């Protein structure tokens with residue numbers, strides 16, 4: 570399945586939620602999971618996980634036209650938590666509109682190799698971003714409880730629907746919900762005429778310390794509340810009920826099941 574995260578503006582926590590969502594899904598399911606950074610320009614996904622990738626989305630799409638599609642996995646880097654990362658390039662301006670076919674091909678390849686493909690689309694609805702949304706089973710719209718975000722959210726929902734994503738695939742995440750205190754979730758829902766699907770509290774100390782250590786929040790002993798809220802989202806996405814995590818190991822490895830072993834990941 571493909572899950573895309575799209576921010577209603579920069580700085581809402583899109584990368585934070587995408588990275589932790591992906592890491593929690595991997596932790597709960599032990600299934601092959603990859604996160605793709607679709608940002609044009611230096612992205613944050615690999616930075617948040619303390620990785621220094623040699624390859625990027627651009628290498629993958631530039632080579633995909635002539636190579637074995639399964640070889641896309643050569644371009645991912647592995648985090649110690651088991652999550653795989655396809656980083657964005659360091660150059661500004663790409664992926665651009667002309668890359669949309671490559672992005673589609675790459676996401677379809679990854680979707681056939683991995684059980685879960687998480688995409689950090691960023692906060693711009695680019696042509697490539699719109700392609701990712703169209704291919705997604707779920708689109709997570711990340712907002713903060715402030716007026717500019719909520720105004721953008723209304724507009725973004727309309728724009729996302731115009732790309733062909735039905736309301737049933739859209740989920741709204743209110744990040745830093747506890748911080749501003751002015752607008753309550755109930756007030757926001759009334760103004761928007763929509764339900765908030767998930768709320769995540771503000772906890773800068775924990776989020777910053779995870780980024781500084783290059784690990785997901787779940788590996789820290791800090792803030793049970795934040796950990797719990799992030800896990801609720803991941804459980805809903807991967808369908809693992811509360812209180813249950815899939816045990817590691819088993820008759821067949823997940824990499825074997827997904828065909829990843831064939832590609833020597």
Ligand SMILES: Nc1ncnc2c1ncn2[C@@H]1O[C@H](COP(=O)(O)OP(=O)(O)O)[C@@H](O)[C@H]1O
Nearest residue numbers: 576579580581582583584585770771772773776
């Ligand atoms: N729930 C949260 N509580 C406190 N700070 C947060 C939270 N989520 C994100 N942040 C912080 O907000 C800033 C922007 O987050 P980031 O994930 O990079 O946003 P985006 O990808 O939308 O630009 C970062 O400094 C991050 O640590």
Ligand SMILES: [Mg+2]
Nearest residue numbers: 583584613691
């Ligand atoms: Mg980001």
